[in-house]
Amino acid sequence: MSRSGCHQTERGELRIYESSDEVATELADYIAELSEVSVKERGFFAIALSGGSLISLMGKLCEAPYNKTVDWSKWYIFWADERVVSKNHADSNYKLAKDCLLSKVPLIPSHVYSINDSLSAEEAAGEYEFVLRQLVKVRTVGVSEISDCPKFDLILLGMGSDGHVASLFPNHMVLEEKDEWVTFITDSPEPPPERLTFTLPVINSASNVAIVVTGSSKAETLHLAIDDVGRDCSKLPARMVNPGNGNLVWFLDKLAASKLEAFKCTEK
Numbered sequence: 001m002s003r004s005g006c007h008q009t010e011r012g013e014l015r016i017y018e019s020s021d022e023v024a025t026e027l028a029d030y031i032a033e034l035s036e037v038s039v040k041e042r043g044f045f046a047i048a049l050s051g052g053s054l055i056s057l058m059g060k061l062c063e064a065p066y067n068k069t070v071d072w073s074k075w076y077i078f079w080a081d082e083r084v085v086s087k088n089h090a091d092s093n094y095k096l097a098k099d100c101l102l103s104k105v106p107l108i109p110s111h112v113y114s115i116n117d118s119l120s121a122e123e124a125a126g127e128y129e130f131v132l133r134q135l136v137k138v139r140t141v142g143v144s145e146i147s148d149c150p151k152f153d154l155i156l157l158g159m160g161s162d163g164h165v166a167s168l169f170p171n172h173m174v175l176e177e178k179d180e181w182v183t184f185i186t187d188s189p190e191p192p193p194e195r196l197t198f199t200l201p202v203i204n205s206a207s208n209v210a211i212v213v214t215g216s217s218k219a220e221t222l223h224l225a226i227d228d229v230g231r232d233c234s235k236l237p238a239r240m241v242n243p244g245n246g247n248l249v250w251f252l253d254k255l256a257a258s259k260l261e262a263f264k265c266t267e268k
């Protein structure tokens, strides 16, 4: 068996590719397919983005054939996390997505639900959750059968070298949040300190969650997030992603996957 390829595990489906370029192409295919299915079934595609390296990989979606074949007018775009900075700040996840993707495809501007950058972290989190609740009522965003949560068609996550996803950091008390959909932190271990984030119940209520990880610097943490390592990794956010009624797919390049059992056993 090739060391690249698909592996079904208890922690979701692992899709391992030779290079980050291949990850970008396969990720674009995957997103385009989910978009088509959601638009057929529900009339909309509600997708939540993160920031970081994931967004540059998503740049492939601006190219042919996706720029012409995807029904961009049915996309509703949200953020799984955002930094509390102005929308034109270099640290803004919205700015990154706008520069790499959103400004290059024919989206409907009113379908882009960026986080209000004129409010405090707490106020912005409350407002974002309020907006989400309205959209769930009219079913632009689906509703979960297993929790009082929105059911996004797709939530896209990256993973930091410390195992954080969205702005949920290891051992942080917001990992315990059960009631709120959107929360905030003011003590992020990585700058900037103030951030908004979807909570785990929201992430775990999505129809599809994809975690995109590339590069050797994340290999050890990825091993802790996916393999049975015989030690307590229960507060590692990437390990806590587990969509109960949905699908979890990991998009990995060989460098990130190099310490995974599934990857190593194909060497033998």
Ligand SMILES: O=C1O[C@H](COP(=O)(O)O)[C@@H](O)[C@H](O)[C@H]1O
Residues within 6 Å of the ligand: 050, 051, 052, 053, 054, 081, 082, 093, 157, 158, 159, 160, 161, 164, 165, 166, 167, 190
């Ligand atoms: O701070 C953040 O980091 C993660 C991971 O970013 P990466 O560049 O290491 O892939 C990102 O997914 C998250 O949205 C962002 O706010």
